[in-house]
Amino acid sequence: MNRRLWLWGGAGALLLLFSAVVSLSIGAARPRVPLSDVWGILLHQVPGLSSWTEAVWPVSSEQIILKIRLPRVALDILVGACLSLAGAGFQGVLRNPLADPYTLGVASGSAVGAAFLMLTGMQFAGLGQWTIPVVAFGTGLVSLFVVLRLASENGKIRMETLLLSGVVLQAFLGSMVSFMVSISDKVVNQIVFWMLGSLALRGWPFVGALLPYLIVGFVVLMFYARSLNLFALGERQAAHLGVRVERTKIVVLVVSTLMTAGAVSIAGTIGFVGLVVPHLVRLMAGPDYRLLIPLSAVLGGTYMVWADTLARTVLSPTEVPIGVVTAFIGAPFFAYLLRRKKARA
Amino acid sequence: MIDADKVRMSFSGRRVLDDVGFSVRGGECFGIIGPNGSGKSTLLKLLSGVDDPEGGEVRFGGKPVRDYARKELARRMAMLEQEALPAVGFTVREVVEMGRYPYQNWLGDEEGEPGGLLDAILDKLDLTGLAERTLEHLSGGEKQRVALAKVMAQEPELLMLDEPTTYLDIGRQIQLMDRIQEWRREAGLTVIAVLHDLNLAALYCDRLLLLHRGRVVGIGEPRDILTPEKLADVYGIAPIVTEHPIRGVPQVMLQPGGWEKRLAGEDRDNGRVDVSRRG
Known part of the structure; x- marks a missing residue:
């Protein structure tokens, strides 16, 4: 177990470092900063x-790297890690491989809170x-609660119903945000651009603001890792093996929502990261x-670094919102x- | 070992268990039988502490079940479920090791490594060759063996069986019950088994509890419980009860007919409560 963790963890960390350095050297600035200089x-x-x-x-190169690009890449890593961990957490306790902050409507819930603050200027x-993060956490929790209530029949939650409920809530919350956008005249661009997800021009303070969310979430999820393994056998089996099922569920759902709220309030709704990353990890490492938890954090960071690199280079000098890239x-x-899930069932 | 004292339970206003009381002695195999909807599964949930009874009390080793911490309970009682283990990507060895969860600290370490124990269990259930295979690639019978290995790893004093033979062919049914019987003899295990098959119940259980509409119809040795009169009352059948030529326990032979009266009555009952019931 520990050997596998070090092996995979080491490989993941190296990949992350490499990706970060490459990403740092790519950007709109002319002249380009060569890779060797970035290392230096x-x-x-x-x-x-x-x-x-x-x-x-x-x-000038040093300034660009340290003041603009490095904080952005750091933020990429944190946001990616937060969203991936949240996805892994949701999938674990809901026993649903398609759960993710975005498909569950939690991200949209957080977004509504944040957008409301931006609209009213109460950031x-x-x-x-x-x-913003605290309010986003609150509205995210409320929407999670609503989705779970909508989806449960006699205390059981079926996969399809859960997704459907998520979609319904997302449509509703999305239109609320659109409504807020249309009644505001001056902050339109701010909300719209933030909604689609962007990590540009955020700077170090944002990195410091998001880091505590990631640390808390990571530690708590690691603490529950073995309980989540037993969840895979079914809630009842887990209970008979000594897991406090209800408590595990609540704690994991809450920290996953917390990480989602943190990521969303800084970077907007970036979809599907929490879905793609833990799944890739499962394919590779079981x-x-x-x-799964540590590797999702590392690979989530890597995934986001590349997505953001794509977002700012594809149509350079115009930036594509990163949410568009991840959704693609x-x-x-x-x-x-x-489809695979259906084929199996 | 475990005592139920005037246990009551209802779901959405409908009484499912009514003043059910019995005690199970250490080392005994205690069977719970009864028709669909008689409250067998609910009773098992109360005994295992998954649900709390509305009235009355379940005591395990003299202490109310609800006063146990979840992990402590899991070290002393285990449950073998009716449903097969889901097709997860964990290997057989990993799943069997999950049975040690109640003994491990939060890092997953345990005083005195159980390596030898796990190997012995895998060996005993012919799972050694499958140890590194994942559950997705096992057949139904193999998965049932893994489930048994997992509860063995739990090293409980009390094992509960929730209709474990439902999805197995008769060969596998006997194999499973024999393995549990052997384990019982070796480890002094107590077994509480909810069973559908009356003949299996008569062959493997020391005493039986017959449950009907949430009430105890009788508790006693198979020969006192599996009588044509009681079975006719509870199941609405007209069975022939004979003696097993070798084992001497009662065996139930079925014959067509006889159910009309009972099922007609039950449908009438259901029609009355159906609206409030829903699941």
Whole structure:
């Protein structure tokens, strides 16, 4: 177990590092910053290593990398990790391979709260920079609760019903956001662009704001990893093996929603990441949550780095919203999973 | 070992169990029989602490079941379910190891590694060759063996069976019941089995509880419970009860007819409560 974790974890971390460095060197700025300079600039920042590397690059490059691109890539990683972990958590306790912050309507729920604050100009009312995430968490939880209530029949939740409920709620919440957009005249662009998902021009403070969500979520999910394994056998089996089923469910659903809210309030609704990433991990490393959770975090970060790199280069200098990119990859993947699930049943 | 004292339970206003009381002795095999909807599964849920009774109490080892922590309970009682294990991507060994969950701390470690125990169980149930296969690639019978191995790994004092033979052919039924019987003898295990098949119940259980519409019709040795009169009352059939030529226990032979009266009566009952019932 531990050997497999180090093996996969190490490979995943290397892939993440490589992706981050490549992504850092790609951007709209001219002249391009060569890959070797990126390595140099990064290593130069590591305490103890700075004397080994000679600063041979223009100061402008260093500024671009450290002030603009690095925080963006860091944010990519955090958002991707949060969404993937949330997806893994939802899939685990709901025993539904198609659950994800987006398909469950949780992301849209969080978005409504955030958009409302933007519309009314209360982004920083009360709790400063925490206002949006906290409100988004609240509205996300409410929508999760509504979806689960809609979907449950006699205490059981069927996969199809759950997805249907998610779709219905998403349509409703989406139209609420559209409504807010249409009654506002000055902040239209802000809401619209944020809604589709963007990680541009966020800077370091946002990285610091999202990091606690990821850490809390990761630690809690790891703590429940073995319980989630038993969930795979069914709730009743898990209960007979000593899992406190209701408590596990509530805690995991709440932290997954928390991570979703954190990611959404900073980057908008970026769909399907929580669906695609844990599934790819399962294909490679199997269903064990003790592996699935850490690997989903690492691979989620990597996935998002590449999605964001695509988003800002495909139509350069225009940026495609990152939510568009992930939906382009994620929706067909969703369809594939749905078909496979049907073929099996 | 386990006592039920005037246990009551109802669902949406309909009484499912009414003043059910009995005690099961350590080392005994106790069968619970009765027609569909007589409350067998509900009773098992109360005994295993999954649900709390509305009235009355279930005591396990002298202490109310609801006072046990979930993990402690799982170290002392296990449940073998009717449904096969789902086709998950875990290997046989991983699933069997899940039976050790109640003994492990949050890191998944256990004092005194159970490696030897797991190997012995896998070996005993002829699963060693399948140990690294995932459940998706097993047949129904193999999965049933994995489920049994998992509850064996739990090392319980009390094993509950919820109609475990429902989806098995007769060969596998006997095989499963024999394996449980053997385990019982070796480990002094107590067994409570909800069974549909009256003949299996008579062959393997020391005592039987016959349940009908949530009430106890009788508790006793198979020969006192499986009488033509009681079976006619409860199941509405006109059976022939003979003695097993070798084992000496009662065996029930069916013959067509006799159900009209009972089922007609039941439909009338259902028609009355159906609106409030729904599932």
